[in-house]
Amino acid sequence: MSNPKFTTAEGHPIPDPSVSLTLPTIGGGGITTLGDTVLLETLAHFNRERIPERVVHAKASGAWGEFEVTNDISKYTSAKFLNGVGKKTPVLWRLSTTAGERGAADTVRDVRGFAVKFFTEEGNHDIVGNHIPVFFVRDPIRFPSLNRSHKRDPATNRPDWTMFWDFHVNQPESVHALMHLFGSRTVPDSIRRITGFGVHTFKLVAADGKIRYCKFHFKPTAGVTSWSSHDATRMAGVNPDFHGQDLWDAIARGEYPAWKLYLQVMEPEQAENYGRALFDITKVWSHKDFPLIEVGQMTLNKNPENYFAEIEQAAFSPANMVPGIAMTPDPMLQARMFAYADAARYRLGVNYTQLPPNRAICPVFAPFERDGYGTITRNYGGEPNYVRSTLSTGRVSQQAVYNTPITERIERNAILAQNEIQVDDDDYIQPRKFWIRVMDDNEKRLWIANVVETLETVPPQLRDAVAAMFSNVDARIGEALTAKARNNAHI
């Protein structure tokens, strides 16, 4: 549309939306009138521009792209978008920090949310993951407290390391995620070179009905790169929107960021004796025992035309799964399957699935969900608004609709095990391996420095508790934290 003429939102022509109608008064100035509905509408709409921001993961960047299958994994899953080498599926990607609000800086030390919506012929499939492979809590009831402890003190309204550590030393199953949080990957220098993990264990269901367990991994084709802590902090001040700009500019230049998608797959027989790590998101699966299997490549090739419409209004949910991929008894996954749609209803309204970034591209027929604020579809016209109608044009499938078959023994045992999720040495084995085998001497030194920095303003007994918690990972960490803290003039 070239040179459009302004109208009101209802389409009435208006000569100039930048000038209010005023009645001239003696001595200059003017009186605005209730008759100037353009002025009234302009101010009234402005007052209503803000919607609730996401309670977590509010600051983000996003882009559109495409996923292409590069390896035949049809023996593992019937999911159509993962079947057929060369098959392409449109995607929407949203990459966020966790703790900061909508205007917060991009480059802070934090876990990044890595959310992908695949618009498939069988409905939307979302992987709503993070950029580190493990999470801080395994009981969903602790999730709100976890996030509050990383956000703002209720009195000072400032982030506060005392409440951060106070929370974590009292629920040390977070120790593995903390090892990652204070490493180098949580200060990425570009979100184009960042890993992504589905984190939870999901179930793959093959066309022959066979079930396997799996984890999703995204690896950037350009490799992973990070700032130093110092450079990341500096950039947070220089350009708080650095990561978003870096992504946008690269896509605008035609340098499309890409990720390979991989699966780790576990057979039910292996799952039988795998123990707690099967459905516990504070743990990873060994790559030696469960090597990565390539699935395909995601390439981002289109910037949003409008951030609010396409990225802010996007609503991802781990409950969005296509046939062939199913939930497991991980209590965190179960809780999340409620939380996201609920958050979207609050944030975007009950009809958020009709908004452009969330609209499925396959036929949707859900006449049992209709009306409500902001209905923008045909609303199923005269279709019966009750189920079991013989007059409905819809058909009831003879197939079991909920594609969540259960491998009875494994999952029942897992549910029983979840009743006793006390922290024990089992929780320190993987962090210890991470410290000893994955981190080199330089990374260890930086890790200690990163943690010590956060302890400067923390009360002494809490500092001791932090050192004691990490001593369970390796006595040398506890000793180093204590020694460093002692030598530090601020403490």
Ligand code: HEM
């Ligand atoms: C965002 C809840 C655990 C990754 C959110 C939102 C809520 C939420 C309410 C905001 C959603 C919105 O307003 O649209 C929870 C609960 C959890 C949990 C209750 C545990 C019980 C996790 C875990 C991960 C994760 C384990 C990663 C594996 C994300 C991501 C977003 C998000 C990536 C941003 C999604 C987007 O881009 O819109 N979470 N979360 N969350 N969460 Fe979680």
